[in-house]
Structures are given as C-alpha cells and as structure tokens.
Amino acid sequence: MGIVTLTIDNREVKAEEGMTVLEAARGAGIEIPTLCWHEKLKPYTVCRICVVDVDARGWTSLDTACSRPVKEGLVVRTRSAKIDRIRKTILELLLAHAPDSPKLREYASEYGADRDRFEKDPSFCIDCGLCVRYCAEVKKKNAVGFVDRGIRREICFVPEVALRECNGCKECFPLCPTSYLQAAFVLVQALTAPAQPEKP
Numbered sequence: 001m002g003i004v005t006l007t008i009d010n011r012e013v014k015a016e017e018g019m020t021v022l023e024a025a026r027g028a029g030i031e032i033p034t035l036c037w038h039e040k041l042k043p044y045t046v047c048r049i050c051v052v053d054v055d056a057r058g059w060t061s062l063d064t065a066c067s068r069p070v071k072e073g074l075v076v077r078t079r080s081a082k083i084d085r086i087r088k089t090i091l092e093l094l095l096a097h098a099p100d101s102p103k104l105r106e107y108a109s110e111y112g113a114d115r116d117r118f119e120k121d122p123s124f125c126i127d128c129g130l131c132v133r134y135c136a137e138v139k140k141k142n143a144v145g146f147v148d149r150g151i152r153r154e155i156c157f158v159p160e161v162a163l164r165e166c167n168g169c170k171e172c173f174p175l176c177p178t179s180y181l182q183a184a185f186v187l188v189q190a191l192t193a194p195a196q197p198e199k200p
C-alpha cells in the first residue's frame, strides 16, 4: 500500500491508499461525527452526518467522509458554516425520532441543534442499521433486521434467532446510537416468554 498526502483542515495528513477520509482524519486526531459508521462494517452513508467539503483538483463538492477514499492532493474541510448547518438539520430531524438519545444530544450541543424543531414522532430507531449490519456482516447471525419502509422503517429482532443467539453475544447493543436496542431485545424476550400457569 502506498502513502498519499492530503490536507485536512489546513493540516498535512499522510494516509495509506485505500483508507477513507474519515479514517485519515481520525488517525490525525481530527474528529468527524458519525452515526452509522463502524470500523468493522462497510460504509453505509445513510446518516450523512459525516459530510465534509472535498476539493479535488479544483472541483469542490460535499461528500461523506466515511466513504470517500483518500487521494494524493485532496483538500478536505471538516467544518464550515455550511457543513455545520447540514449537520444541525440532520440532528434536528433525528431528534424528532429519538429525543433522548445520548449520542444525538451530545452532537446536538456541539452543532446547536434544536431538539424541538420538528414535531416528535418517537420510534427510537434512527435507521442507522448498525445492529442489523453488525449481526449480518460480523456475527453472520441475522438475528435482527429491518421491517416496514420509508419513514416507518425500523429494526426488529427475529425472535427464533435472537432468543437463541443474543444472550450469549450482546455485541451490537452498545453500538445503538439511541441506546434502545437492549430494551427492544428485553421486550422480545418478554413477549415470547411462555405464559406462567395461574396460581390456584
């Protein structure tokens, strides 16, 4: 693997070919927010909060840092008024679904996002897909998947698989940005538990 030199936030950064802008930035101590990214998973680019400004040979565009490969001479800006405005709006939309998510609230204070800007429609799942993809790509179990479509889409455990696999695993629980996943699993356990015989 060759080494390329790029500029991130006016700093010269060296990165291995094949790395993404996100990995190069984090390797240099420059933080870019993410919600759907995980080092063991393929980029998903669904939350778009890692959007950055990329200048490649004079062509400037917005792109997701988690999927953009590094290249010699690339110039990246991770913060600007425009980028912050985009991140703020993304957070405000997500906070309508998961207003108490610790991760969203942490980012909201960083980007000045208003938790009450949009009407609340709590689903507690923000469709980041981390649990679904982690279970499929890393654990190869498919104990959790998506149900429904569009704005109604959310995760759902597959009871017959989850009841067999999850208690001994629990690896995806801490990945959930809304901290809802463990509660969802406990609910599945409760709903599928055999009925207790009534006391005489």
Ligand code: SF4
Residues within 6 Å of the ligand: 131, 134, 135, 139, 141, 142, 143, 144, 162, 165, 166, 167, 169, 170, 171, 172, 173
């Ligand atoms: S806890 Fe269950 S759903 Fe999560 S990765 Fe493990 S097996 Fe998959």
